[in-house]
Amino acid sequence: MKVFNKFLVGATLSFGLASVAYAETIRIAVGHQSKCTDTYSAGIILKEMKLIQKYLPKDGKYKDVEFEFVWKDYSSGSPITNQMLANKLDFGVMGDYPLIVNGAKFQETKSLETLYISGTGYNQRGSGNAIVVPVDSDVQTLADLKGKTISVPVGSAAWGMTLKALQDLGIRDQVTIKNQSPPVGAANIAQGKIDAHGDFCPWSEIMEFRGTGRKIFDGSEAGVPYLHGVVVRKDYADKYPEVVVAFLKAVIAAGEWVRKDPVMAATKLEKWTGVEREVQYLYFSEGGALTLEPTLKKEWVDALKFDHTVLVKEKAIPPLDFDKWIYDGYIKQAYKEMGLDYEKDLAYTRIAKKENMKLPPAEIWHKDKGIISYKTVAEMLEDAKKFKKAGTLRASYVYDNTTGLKIFGHIATYVKGDDGKITTFMRKADAKASSGSIMEVSVSSPLSLKMASAK
Secondary structure, eight states, rough: OOOHHHHHHHHHHHHHHHHTTTOOEEEEEEEEOOOOOGGGTHHHHHHHHHHHHHHHHOSSTTTTOOOEEEEEEOOSSSHHHHHHHSSSSSSSEEEEHHHHHHHHHHHHHHSSSSSEEEEEEEETTTTBBEEEEEETTTTSGGGGTTTEEEEETTTTTTHHHHHHHHHTTTTTGSEEEEEEEEHHEEEEETOOSSSSEEEEETTTHHHHHTTSSEEEGGGGGTOEEEEEEEEHHHHHHHHHHHHHHHHOOOOOOHHHHHHHHHHHHHHHHHOOOOOOOHHHHHHTTOOSEEEEEEOOOOOHHHHHHHHHHHHHHOOOOOOHHHHHHHHHHHHHHHHHTOOOHHHOOOHOOOOOHHHGGGGOSSSEEEEEEEEEEEEEEHHHHHHHHHHHHTTEEEEEEEEEEETOOOGGGGGOOOEEEETHHHHHSSHHHHHHSSSSEEEOOOOOHHHHHHHHHHH
């Protein structure tokens, strides 16, 4: 009997050890960009708040599974595709042009594929990308770049925008494009070492906020929506569809977390990313430059198809079968399991010119009082003077009267109409074309105010 018990115990232990030894570990490897606001809801927020863990399956074939998280941070989307091709990443979060390149490069292999499974954020007007010059540059328009050099992260959303803008103007062959990462390009703008730099969100606003760069071209002028999204390796999604759905539930939850309290979110994101909270708020506040929403709208598909033609002209991309690549089944399932209405979100697109004009026309972020909204721009300007003197002005915000886009108050052009009403413009050319007189308004760079208050 003792011998039998020893055998039984030994067998049980052996079986237990075997079970432990062969318990599956599922990797969730995500390539994201902590310096790109449009990727936060599928990247840095998920990582820092451990949101995916909240929705992971825990029963059935996942009962005894262990999940291993791998987070890889990149300065642009292009390297993420290379790592996904090498099977070192399962999910990638990137902008419109990198998304297209991702799908096309995978299909080119004939054996591997990715699926475009959700959006993360968008700006219907195309704002988020921009071309910036040093603040003291003589360059005022895109046409002034003829014979000059512009740097841009090649393969990025801003690269695609830059190509389109130059093609539309007919000067593509008269401008030299140099490949530079966002931090390098921004540093060269600050030091006056490059004629211009094209970049994606929020780098142009970072340069505006720090007082080092000035926009000469905003992505809204390109006439194509600006969007980001999530791709996943198809072999991974086929094997672990429930994990993919859990990932997208976390994306939805991240967007709701930001919308609930954008000031708190901006403050947290500053800590996590190093991008100033005042810049974060410009993107994530009500009326901000970014709408966090993951549905796959037809207009996004149309925009991506158009973007593909831009890259084809450059001979920079293989063919892409969009019908094979775009798949909305996982995001629809995520909505369903969370009790949300996918079709309702799918049908709605935020139009800045329509929606933002209903909001208070100006805001100030006060050092102690937080966000203050104003019924008129004139009232904001009066307070800005007082707060500037007291060293309590973090930032001011107004809306471009042409596009409805939210912009920093210190970079706006102010126009006073015959009725005394003050309106604001992103581009000086638009202000000059309006009815009214351009005002001499000095709303200093928020960074200089912060530095002054710190002395």
